[in-house]
Amino acid sequence: xxxxxxxxxxxxxLLVERCLGVQPGWQVLIRSQPAARPALDELVRLIARKGxxxxxxxxxSLWPTDEAWAALAPEELVAELxxxxxxxxxHMDARITMEAPDNARGAAALTPERRALARRASxxxxxxxxxHEIPWVSCQFPTNALAQEAGMRLADFEDFFxxxxxxxxxxxxxxxxxxxARFDAAEQVRILGEDTDLTLSLAGRKGEVDGGRTxxxxxxxxxxxVEDSAEGTILFDVPSELDGGPVDRIRLRFRxxxxxxxxxxxxxxxxxxxxxxDDGARFVGELGIGCNEGITRPARNILFDEKMAGTIHIxxxxxxxxxxxxxxxxxxxxxxxxxxxxxxxxxxGETVQEDGTWLI
Amino acid sequence: xxxxxxxxxxxxxLxVERSLTVQPGWQVMVIATPxxxxxxxxxxxxxxxxxxxxxxxxxxxxGEQVAFDSLxxxxxxxxxxxxxxxxxxxxxxxxxxWMMIQAAExxxxxxxxxxxxxxxxxxxYAEFDERRMQPGFPWVGCLYPTQASAQDAxxxxxxxxxxLYGACLLDWDAERDRxxxxxERFDAAETVRIVGAGTDLTLSIAGRSGxVDDAHLxxxxxxxxxxxLEDSAEGVVEFSExxxxxxGNVCEGVRLRFQRGEVVDASAxxxxxxxxxxxxxxEGARRLGELGIGCNPGIQRHxxNTLFDEKIDGTVHLAIGAGLGFxxxxxxxxxxxxxxxxxxxxxxxxxxSVVVQENGRWLL
Numbered sequence: 001x002x003x004x005x006x007x008x009x010x011x012x013x014l015l016v017e018r019c020l021g022v023q024p025g026w027q028v029l030i031r032s033q034p035a036a037r038p039a040l041d042e043l044v045r046l047i048a049r050k051g052x053x054x055x056x057x058x059x060x061s062l063w064p065t066d067e068a069w070a071a072l073a074p075e076e077l078v079a080e081l082x083x084x085x086x087x088x089x090x091h092m093d094a095r096i097t098m099e100a101p102d103n104a105r106g107a108a109a110l111t112p113e114r115r116a117l118a119r120r121a122s123x124x125x126x127x128x129x130x131x132h133e134i135p136w137v138s139c140q141f142p143t144n145a146l147a148q149e150a151g152m153r154l155a156d157f158e159d160f161f162x163x164x165x166x167x168x169x170x171x172x173x174x175x176x177x178x179x180x181a182r183f184d185a186a187e188q189v190r191i192l193g194e195d196t197d198l199t200l201s202l203a204g205r206k207g208e209v210d211g212g213r214t215x216x217x218x219x220x221x222x223x224x225x226v227e228d229s230a231e232g233t234i235l236f237d238v239p240s241e242l243d244g245g246p247v248d249r250i251r252l253r254f255r256x257x258x259x260x261x262x263x264x265x266x267x268x269x270x271x272x273x274x275x276x277x278d279d280g281a282r283f284v285g286e287l288g289i290g291c292n293e294g295i296t297r298p299a300r301n302i303l304f305d306e307k308m309a310g311t312i313h314i315x316x317x318x319x320x321x322x323x324x325x326x327x328x329x330x331x332x333x334x335x336x337x338x339x340x341x342x343x344x345x346x347x348x349g350e351t352v353q354e355d356g357t358w359l360i
Numbered sequence: 361x362x363x364x365x366x367x368x369x370x371x372x373x374l375x376v377e378r379s380l381t382v383q384p385g386w387q388v389m390v391i392a393t394p395x396x397x398x399x400x401x402x403x404x405x406x407x408x409x410x411x412x413x414x415x416x417x418x419x420x421x422x423g424e425q426v427a428f429d430s431l432x433x434x435x436x437x438x439x440x441x442x443x444x445x446x447x448x449x450x451x452x453x454x455x456x457x458w459m460m461i462q463a464a465e466x467x468x469x470x471x472x473x474x475x476x477x478x479x480x481x482x483x484x485y486a487e488f489d490e491r492r493m494q495p496g497f498p499w500v501g502c503l504y505p506t507q508a509s510a511q512d513a514x515x516x517x518x519x520x521x522x523x524l525y526g527a528c529l530l531d532w533d534a535e536r537d538r539x540x541x542x543x544e545r546f547d548a549a550e551t552v553r554i555v556g557a558g559t560d561l562t563l564s565i566a567g568r569s570g571x572v573d574d575a576h577l578x579x580x581x582x583x584x585x586x587x588x589l590e591d592s593a594e595g596v597v598e599f600s601e602x603x604x605x606x607x608g609n610v611c612e613g614v615r616l617r618f619q620r621g622e623v624v625d626a627s628a629x630x631x632x633x634x635x636x637x638x639x640x641x642x643e644g645a646r647r648l649g650e651l652g653i654g655c656n657p658g659i660q661r662h663x664x665n666t667l668f669d670e671k672i673d674g675t676v677h678l679a680i681g682a683g684l685g686f687x688x689x690x691x692x693x694x695x696x697x698x699x700x701x702x703x704x705x706x707x708x709x710x711x712x713s714v715v716v717q718e719n720g721r722w723l724l
Contacts, residue, residue, distance in 0.1 A: 025440075027445050027446065027447050029447075034394035034418065034420075037420060041420075041431055044431045044432050045431055045432075045435055047432070048431070048432045048433075048434070048435035048436035049435055049436075051436060051437045051440055053432075053440070053445035053447075053448075054432060055445060055447055055448065056417075056418075056419060057417075058394070058418045058419065059416055059418060060394075060397060060400075060401070066404060066414060066416060068401045068404045068405055068408070069404045069405070069407065069408045069413075069414055070408075071408070072405055072408035072409055073407075073408035073409075073411065074411045077411055077412075077413070082387050082413035082415065083387065083454060084387050084413075084415055084450070084451045084454050084455060085413075085415070087447065087450050087451070087454075088447045088450075088451070091446065091447050091450075092447065
């Protein structure tokens, strides 16, 4: 076998040291897929050297959901996590989610109803990370399926992937904190661009900078906007997907914080089903500002696309409570808007970013 | 992709319905490697239809009970290796059934861990091993055919698949009835004598009852077994026909001489070092934990895989080390090493001096 790409070791170290800060005796739950093997091997070694336990959940679909099972089991069972998995969720000290799909569309086989039940079942698992009770990181491992989504050869995608992840994160964090401070001081943010004029209130809300901690790649700062404040329209021009179903060119109209009108040129059914998931699915859970200069083009991959410098994203559904968010939903779906060509961000009437370039 | 081999579905059904008797609401741990994907997914579907939960735990390491343990256990502090993670301990106290699917990518990959660390790992899992060995606890060990196991067997993958399913997809009720008939005769006997090439060994099974494995604990099943009286073995056995392998270490021509139940002389024509080291593992490693009689008509040849080899029709196997508590075995040891003895080449089994099997054929 060829030697392991040295970037894999650097990547694993970043996850264990910076993102989680693993301590002796910790039980670190790792949910991943077989194709991530080189990184998983490395993670397990690093966790061993820390004197901690890796709890590997390497499944064909991402634990705790098992799609082959969820497609056939009685519905009341699909909606419930097994007691053993609930115990693990309640007692893990940290978790890593490392997606490594062998087929980025492989999840589309579950019916929307069963998908929703499976989401409900996994809520106890996500509870302690959404509230930041324990350290966590969501990340990926470069596979052919992800490269294919991005329209690249695997080798090119690996360069793109590590270019976005292996950065000087202390420096990135410092520069984002400066921008974030300006947003913190503002009451109102306005997003302008093609078919877009949306205002949101950030009054009383503080942003958080992801300088390479809870997401890898990091490279965004984000807010939980005031729940009833969204007014206006927005066109999300970066292609998206939800549970394996592609959705593109989504147009939303908000009134008093709520989505009043929704259309999509591709995957409109998926969009409408998502909005109907529960009451909170029609409200904004997050406004994020992408700042990662290593990402210059969308890769049909939300984790990367939402960090692209010169974009913003708005998540429908669940908000982060530790930054003041109050919206609850089993949905948290990030939709991305490219501002690099004719877009603008205003804070309390002052333009702070134009065509994706900061003026502050 | 080609359609899944229909035998995989039958195999999964046997494992879930017959071996484990999965019931609604059960939590069923399924341990495998990613290579077993077609079988794992079919097992998961069967568990779904019954209305139970699968706890699928995949790792790349072959035949181990804890994910990635050889990578982790090679580098973690030794005291940590000897203690199971609390979350894993809780799971093993709560689970209702346990399935271990071997699906090796390299059957020699597990041999690298130093013995001290291997012993520590076993200690970590001792509580669960004890639970698993309680009578009636549903568990099963089985194998999914991979290139690595075909290679060990000296077959192409397609040949090995035919061999595997030929050994597993049997009429197990009929096999059970046949084996029960033999086992009753053993139960009624006091002394078993095994005679064969280089071999004349006497064991007492007085007061001990056997268990018939009709595809419950192992898939394939096809043996019945005893834990002989711990101080009863007298004589010599020579495993000259087949190699004896334990956790990836292969010994040839193993010869053991017993006195009052204890190995007093041991040799091997290849890898004797490992044999002698294994016998030094602990006090119990020099005594027999099991006598098993192979009865699976689908298994006629040796494939370097104990799960199959110990079921070869016309063989017996003897395990040095841990006795089986659920058949009255008292011997304790960190090892349990099954070695298979050919009897089809002029061997015989006597019960209280009556010949009951000759040249591998039953006279009952």
